[in-house]
Amino acid sequence: MKQKKVKFAFFLDLEYAYKTLLRNKIRSLLTILGIVIGVGSVIATISIGQGASKAIQNSINSMGSNLLFVLPGSSSLGGIHRGFGMLPTLTLNDAYAIRKLPAVRTDSGMLNTTQQVIWRGNNWATLIDGANSTFTTIRSWSVAKGVFFDRRQVTSVSNVAVIGDTVATKLFGLMNPVGHVVLIHNIPFTVIGVLSAKGFNAFGRDRDDIVVIPITTMLEKIAGTTWVRAIAVSAISDKDTIRAQSEITALLRQRHHIPLHKPNDFFIRNLSEIAKTANSSADTFTILLGSIAAISLLVGGIGIMNIMLVSVTERTKEIGIRMTVGAKKKDILKQFLIESSVLSLFGGLLGVGCGIGLSDMISLLSPLKTIVTTEPVVISLVFSLAVGIFFGFYPAYKASRMNPAEALRYE
Incomplete structure (x- = not known):
């Protein structure tokens, strides 16, 4: 009471x-x-x-937590220090050698630039990404229409392109772009596929605003160089990323003839560490x-x-x-x-x-x-x-x- x-x-x-x-x-x-x-x-x-x-x-998850990026590393020449990415030290052959390592599932050399893509009266400035046929596996990115280019097309330096959803919309509207020819760097490329839409990333960049072409075509016909800007590496599993990192380091030091007392001329970034x-x-x-x-x-x-x-x-x-x-x-x-x-x-x-x-x-x-x-x-x-x-x-x-x-x- x-x-x-x-x-x-x-x-x-x-x-x-x-x-x-x-x-x-x-x-x-x-x-x-x-x-x-x-x-x-x-x-x-x-x-x-x-x-x-x-x-x-x-x-990070959309790209794969077992992903590693190998970047051109720091170097000191004549008393002048250059940060990673400033000096070209990586080649496509490095990427091919990395692919054979036990802890590596696959890899892809990377080189990108911004170019105008033209189709008839429409044009759009976008990121042109040179990559290997393993791009979709490494980046966990599927193709919505058509197909992605294969190893044969990379080897033969083919003029083929797979475009992002934003580029497809800007140039072709509601039309199916597959089979049409676009101009990149005044060179005709046949569109063979359209990537599935991924939207914006955490930093506000539109991931669908992209065109992917064979890395060999990028190097020979657009960039005019033998150096790649980065090598994307997919380890066998999340647990194998550290092992893959060690194997890549040992391999590249050997390939680049780096003495024991000298620092690496490359830099490896672990995507899970970047996320943390x-x-x-x-x-x-x-x-x-x-x-x-x-x-x-x-x-x-x-x-x-x-x-x-x-x-x-x-x-x-x-x-x-x-x-x-x-x-x-x-x-x-x-x-x-x-x-x-x-x-x-x-x-x-x-x-x-x-x-x-x-x-x-x-x-x-x-x-x-x-x-x-x-x-x-x-x-x-x-x-x-x-x-x-x-x-x-x-x-x-x-x-x-x-x-x-x-x-x-x-x-």
Whole structure:
């Protein structure tokens, strides 16, 4: 019975607090503005961070976590240091040799450039990627229409091309591009396939804005070089990436006649390590922005304390009357704590709504798809409630310590 009375009294206090706050709607809304901004910013920031992490992970998964990239490495010549990629050190023969290693499933030499692709009156500037016939296997990328070029077409330096979905749409519209001839670098290429759509990557680049041609054709007819910009290597499995990396290092040092005391003239990037680094950076950025946004919650808490102190002063006589008719100090303390808690919790709920709305707007206006999960929402609401209790305690304590006689005389 006593427990029921306590519950009933709590709901009465809650109702009274609600009505009291409604009497000063504008003041109450202005008071919780800091809480709203703080919670909304935290929700939006975390959703952006989680969306970025997910996009990075999806981008990595779409390429294959067992993927390695061999890049031309750093070199020092005549006292001048050149970073990786600055000096041509890799050839197509290196790629063919790497393919024979035990831990390697397949590989592809890579060389790309940007060129105008022309079909009749339409033209489109896009990335031209020179690759081997193993491109689709290494990149986990299927062909939606037609076929991909085979090893024979690579060996014979054929003028064939497989285009991305964006290029197909820009040049051919709703037509099937397969069988049509396009001009690249003023050289005719027959379109033999269209890659399946992949969309934008984590950094906002359209992965479908691409044309893939045989690496031999790229080297001989467009680039006019024997060097490749990179070699993409697919290990047998995720567990074999480290072994493949060691085998590639030993092989290339031998092929490039690098003495033991000299550094490598190539650089190997492990895609899973790149993913970890990118996710770590995204998490750090999210924590930093979230911490800055959380400061607004503290500012909002100070605002609640100030307005509750004003409320205590304005309601001094009311407090005196309540004490005179039997209200205890703990009843007054509880009443004002409930008011500050309701105020901050309402601000938290509004902030959650604003944060989710802002996240949805970011998803609509940018390639990044934000992700709102339950955990930050619950934590934000609990934190906003804690802010209300913490900053509302002093005004509530001050109200509970009033002398009833002096409170009744207050004008």
